Amino acid sequence: MSVVLKIKEVTAAAINGLYGISLVPGDVLVNATKPEFEGDYTVVLFAFIKQLKKSPDSLGQELGQQILAQNPNLFTAFNVIKGFLNLTVADQYWLQFVNEQSGNKDFGHAKLNGQKVMVEYSSPNTNKPLHLGHLRNNFLGRSIAEILKANGNEVIKTCIVNDRGIHICKSMIAWQLFGNGATPEITHTKGDHFVGDYYVKFNDEYKRQVEELKAKGKLEEEAEKTAPIMLATQQMLLDWEAGKPEVMELWRTMNSWVYAGFDTTYQRIGSDFDKTYYESNTYLLGKDLVETGLAKGVFYQKEDGSVWIDLTADGLDEKLVRRKDGTSVYITQDIGLAEQKQKEFNAGQSIYVVGDEQNYHFKVLKLICQKLGLPSADGIYHLSYGMVELPTGKMKSREGTVVDADDLVEEMVNIARQKTEELGKVKDFTSEELSELYDTIGLGALKFFLLRVDPKKKMVFNPEESIDFHGFTGPFIQYTHARIKSILRKSGSSLQSSVSSLQTSLLPLEKELSIHLEMFPSVLQDAANEHDPSKVAIYVFNLAKTFNSFYTEHSIANAESEEKKILRLQLSQLTANTIKTGMTVLGIKVPERM
RNA sequence: GGUCCCGUAGUUCAAUGGAUAGAAUAGGAGUUUCCUAAACUCUAGAUGCAAGUUCGAUUCUUGCCGGGACCA
Numbered sequence: 001m002s003v004v005l006k007i008k009e010v011t012a013a014a015i016n017g018l019y020g021i022s023l024v025p026g027d028v029l030v031n032a033t034k035p036e037f038e039g040d041y042t043v044v045l046f047a048f049i050k051q052l053k054k055s056p057d058s059l060g061q062e063l064g065q066q067i068l069a070q071n072p073n074l075f076t077a078f079n080v081i082k083g084f085l086n087l088t089v090a091d092q093y094w095l096q097f098v099n100e101q102s103g104n105k106d107f108g109h110a111k112l113n114g115q116k117v118m119v120e121y122s123s124p125n126t127n128k129p130l131h132l133g134h135l136r137n138n139f140l141g142r143s144i145a146e147i148l149k150a151n152g153n154e155v156i157k158t159c160i161v162n163d164r165g166i167h168i169c170k171s172m173i174a175w176q177l178f179g180n181g182a183t184p185e186i187t188h189t190k191g192d193h194f195v196g197d198y199y200v201k202f203n204d205e206y207k208r209q210v211e212e213l214k215a216k217g218k219l220e221e222e223a224e225k226t227a228p229i230m231l232a233t234q235q236m237l238l239d240w241e242a243g244k245p246e247v248m249e250l251w252r253t254m255n256s257w258v259y260a261g262f263d264t265t266y267q268r269i270g271s272d273f274d275k276t277y278y279e280s281n282t283y284l285l286g287k288d289l290v291e292t293g294l295a296k297g298v299f300y301q302k303e304d305g306s307v308w309i310d311l312t313a314d315g316l317d318e319k320l321v322r323r324k325d326g327t328s329v330y331i332t333q334d335i336g337l338a339e340q341k342q343k344e345f346n347a348g349q350s351i352y353v354v355g356d357e358q359n360y361h362f363k364v365l366k367l368i369c370q371k372l373g374l375p376s377a378d379g380i381y382h383l384s385y386g387m388v389e390l391p392t393g394k395m396k397s398r399e400g401t402v403v404d405a406d407d408l409v410e411e412m413v414n415i416a417r418q419k420t421e422e423l424g425k426v427k428d429f430t431s432e433e434l435s436e437l438y439d440t441i442g443l444g445a446l447k448f449f450l451l452r453v454d455p456k457k458k459m460v461f462n463p464e465e466s467i468d469f470h471g472f473t474g475p476f477i478q479y480t481h482a483r484i485k486s487i488l489r490k491s492g493s494s495l496q497s498s499v500s501s502l503q504t505s506l507l508p509l510e511k512e513l514s515i516h517l518e519m520f521p522s523v524l525q526d527a528a529n530e531h532d533p534s535k536v537a538i539y540v541f542n543l544a545k546t547f548n549s550f551y552t553e554h555s556i557a558n559a560e561s562e563e564k565k566i567l568r569l570q571l572s573q574l575t576a577n578t579i580k581t582g583m584t585v586l587g588i589k590v591p592e593r594m
Numbered sequence: 595g596g597u598c599c600c601g602u603a604g605u606u607c608a609a610u611g612g613a614u615a616g617a618a619u620a621g622g623a624g625u626u627u628c629c630u631a632a633a634c635u636c637u638a639g640a641u642g643c644a645a646g647u648u649c650g651a652u653u654c655u656u657g658c659c660g661g662g663a664c665c666a
Binding site: 029031033034036037042044046047049050056081082083084315316317319355356357358359360361363384386387391394419420423425441452453454456457458459460462465468469470471472473475476478479480482483486487490491526530534538541542545548549551552553555556557558593594 | 596597598599600605606607608610611612613614617618619625628629630632633634635649650662663664665666
């Protein structure tokens with residue numbers, strides 16, 4: 001149990017004992033004590049003074065004495081300032097904690113809790129390569145999955161590939177018109193980029209045809225509807241739905257090129273999935289649920305035959321769930337897929353990592369599922385994340401400002417190589433080791449940059465800042481890890497040789513580091529509860545910073561005494577393990593040397 | 595038109611209603627005979643505006659200003 005939880009418990013017990021009320025530990029607010037005051041943790045008393053009709057000072061004094069008297073081994077001192085009760089935790093507590101956990105590689109991991117969670121992320125369209133926004137999505141999804149695992153959940157990672165629809169047909173038509181039989185192999189182009197290029201060609205040609213029609217005197221709206229290339233595309237979509245063999249063949253071929261490209265990127269950035277769904281298989285799902293909804297009176301039919309749900313009582317709109325021609329809409333498919341997943345995996349929670357432009361969509365999705373009484377309903381959670389913008393504004397494909405995922409990764413790795421070469425610290429590495437190190441650093445910088453921000457908020461991606469490897473960055477933390485590993489290698493056996501450093505007392509920086517390490521498990525829990533990897537990123541950064549101060553101030557290998565040396569080696573080892581675990585749940589590797 | 599989100603140092607980000615609003619970076623001044631200076635230390639700098647609730651508001655409420663998203 002964490003010391004913060006213990007403080008809440010003993011405080012609640014002390015208040016209940018002194019004043020005969022019944023608080024639970026959750027009623028007690030505990031904060032880290034501000035550095036300018038004496039103490040380690042602070043109980044905020046304001047919440048109780050009204051109920052107990054006592055002055056903050058006398059409450060604090062009585063409570064402090066009671067807590068100390070009842071827990072003589074845990075606390076050594078207290079002081080009261082205004083409504084704040086500052087407690088000093090005994091050095092013994094920290095020493096014992098460090099001693100017990102220093103060799104525990106799984107420090108922070110919780111035991112399996114029997115809960116099952118699905119995390120759906122990435123979910124790309126197959127007409128374009130991945131861009132910066134997809135990277136935020138992938139890193140978030142992957143990371144939240146790892147964080148949930150570390151907290152003892154069984155996690156199933158899924159992806160829904162949007163592999164059908166008008167956008168794919170656009171690439172297909174353009175390839176028929178302009179491709180001359182070209183393939184990714186012939187042109188030496190990565191498959192997803194290859195297909196994406198034809199999507200661009202489609203748009204260029206479409207624009208040209210619209211202009212041509214307008215020049216002939218047609219109105220813009222009419223020109224857009226009647227441009228031959230658009231008509232051909234719409235026909236192709238109909239042919240696809242009818243299963244016309246040559247269309248299906250082309251569709252399969254072009255999608256397979258895209259998948260090959262995606263696989264390369266996923267492998268590079270470390271994304272993987274336990275189960276991939278394809279929209280071409282799922283887009284007909286949910287139709288039977290429309291009938292169910294009508295039978296239950298949850299949906300209603302309009303005169304034209306279209307089916308709706310009225311959500312105005314819930315502060316939302318009326319929402320179409322089936323068109324008058326009988327075809328279903330996105331929301332219906334999503335309901336169907338939610339049920340499909342439920343049947344297949346029966347997870348208690350289903351997390352969707354999807355951009356915040358779909359906030360309304362997911363609100364509606366969950367509400368409809370609830371009204372239909374579906375088993376999947378209450379477990380639906382939309383992990384909504386904000387768009388990634390550039391310093392110049394939003395990314396716009398029309399203006400060519402979209403940051404391509406592959407290009408960006410390549411650039412980050414190149415910069416990692418350049419900086420590493422400048423520093424010249426790893427000249428004895430083989431070329432394989434070097435290339436692995438550059439990947440680790442470059443990708444580490446990129447992932448950390450995108451994960452260090454609260455997912456819910458939109459963020460600005462500044463290319464110049466992202467390539468800075470100083471300060472609040474992945475490489476800063478990786479460097480700290482490498483430095484610790486270097487010390488541990490040199491100290492070799494002295495860590496295992498002795499168990500006890502429990503007789504010593506702690507210097508301020510030793511204590512600060514211990515306190516920081518001790519809170520790691522609760523940070524991981526918090527990150528899982530909030531679905532927020534940035535909590536871990538910020539924590540690991542602060543841990544590294546604290547260690548660096550400690551490292552600069554105190555010698556580890558040449559400590560004042562053998563006891564101190566052991567203590568500091570234990571602290572170093574526990575810090576390295578914690579950094580490694582924290583970075584691993586962010587999907588970031590840490591090197592042994594750099 | 596309706597619904598929702600966001601405004602914090604020059605910039606990018608923090609802060610379950612709690613003490614003097616924290617970091618990073620950019621700026622200024624320093625640290626290397628000693629475990630990796632991708633480091634460390636010091637310094638300066640911010641809550642859009644106006645009310646309200648509260649012992650206490652960046653946080654909650656309302657209005658305004660500014661930015662964004664979604665729904666027709």
